[in-house]
Amino acid sequence: MTESTPGRRRGDDLEHAIFDAALAELAEVGYANVRMEAVAARAKAGKASLYKRWPDRARLIQAAARYKATEVEPAFEPSGDLRGDLLKVMKHIAAQQSTPFGEAIRGWIGELRSTPAELTEELRTKIETPRIRIFAKIYEDGIARGTVKPEALNPRVVNLAPTLITHYFLTRAESPPDEVIEEFLDQIVMPLISA
Numbered sequence: 001m002t003e004s005t006p007g008r009r010r011g012d013d014l015e016h017a018i019f020d021a022a023l024a025e026l027a028e029v030g031y032a033n034v035r036m037e038a039v040a041a042r043a044k045a046g047k048a049s050l051y052k053r054w055p056d057r058a059r060l061i062q063a064a065a066r067y068k069a070t071e072v073e074p075a076f077e078p079s080g081d082l083r084g085d086l087l088k089v090m091k092h093i094a095a096q097q098s099t100p101f102g103e104a105i106r107g108w109i110g111e112l113r114s115t116p117a118e119l120t121e122e123l124r125t126k127i128e129t130p131r132i133r134i135f136a137k138i139y140e141d142g143i144a145r146g147t148v149k150p151e152a153l154n155p156r157v158v159n160l161a162p163t164l165i166t167h168y169f170l171t172r173a174e175s176p177p178d179e180v181i182e183e184f185l186d187q188i189v190m191p192l193i194s195a
Contacts, residue, residue, distance in 0.1 A: 015053070017043045017044070017045065018043045018053075020043070021045075022039045022043075022104075024042060026064075026100050026104055027099070027103060031061065034061065035057070036050050036060065062104075065101065065105055068101040076134045078137060078142075080145065082138065082145075082147050082190075082194075083186075085138045086135075086138060086161065087181065089135065090161050090165060093131065094165055094176055095175070097165070097169045098174075098175045106169075106173070128159065131159070132162075136153060139153055139193065142193070147194065148193050148195055149193060149194070152193035157192060160188070161184065161185070161189050
């Protein structure tokens with residue numbers, strides 16, 4: 001199908017196909033080897049349709065990461081088991097880092113200096129906000145049950161667990177294993193928030 005074919009994809013359908021292709025290419029060849037031509041071929045789209053929207057690989061991968069950022073966090077309701085809930089969400093974050101989304105984030109971090117500040121802030125917000133909401137919900141439930149200190153709702157404290165996992169991921173190029181996640185939880189997070 002060429003770009004002039006009457007039945008071509010347009011708008012969101014085309015963008016989503018391109019994002020999925022970019023993330024698949026990223027998973028297969030790594031950030032440094034992603035080429036716009038290969039993404040276009042994988043998406044069955046014209047190269048011009050990519051360059052019309054994104055001037056380069058970095059902007060395309062950032063856009064794909066923003067697209068995926070809206071899908072990465074599940075709806076979550078606390079069960080009343082503080083440690084169990086925290087562990088479940090922390091493992092979910094680590095599992096997401098093992099996907100093409102994680103590779104996109106690593107590539108995006110590597111190109112921060114060339115990224116406009118407003119794009120950087122938008123992506124950071126789309127990734128962090130859903131996670132902060134989940135941790136805040138768990139902490140609020142713990143406060144109501146008397147197991148979490150009210151001071152734990154400080155935004156820096158609420159974002160601590162995801163930050164520890166992300167730091168490990170970015171500095172070691174792999175998601176933390178379960179035993180490291182449990183160390184973060186039992187040696188840092190739980191002592192800090194427990195009433």
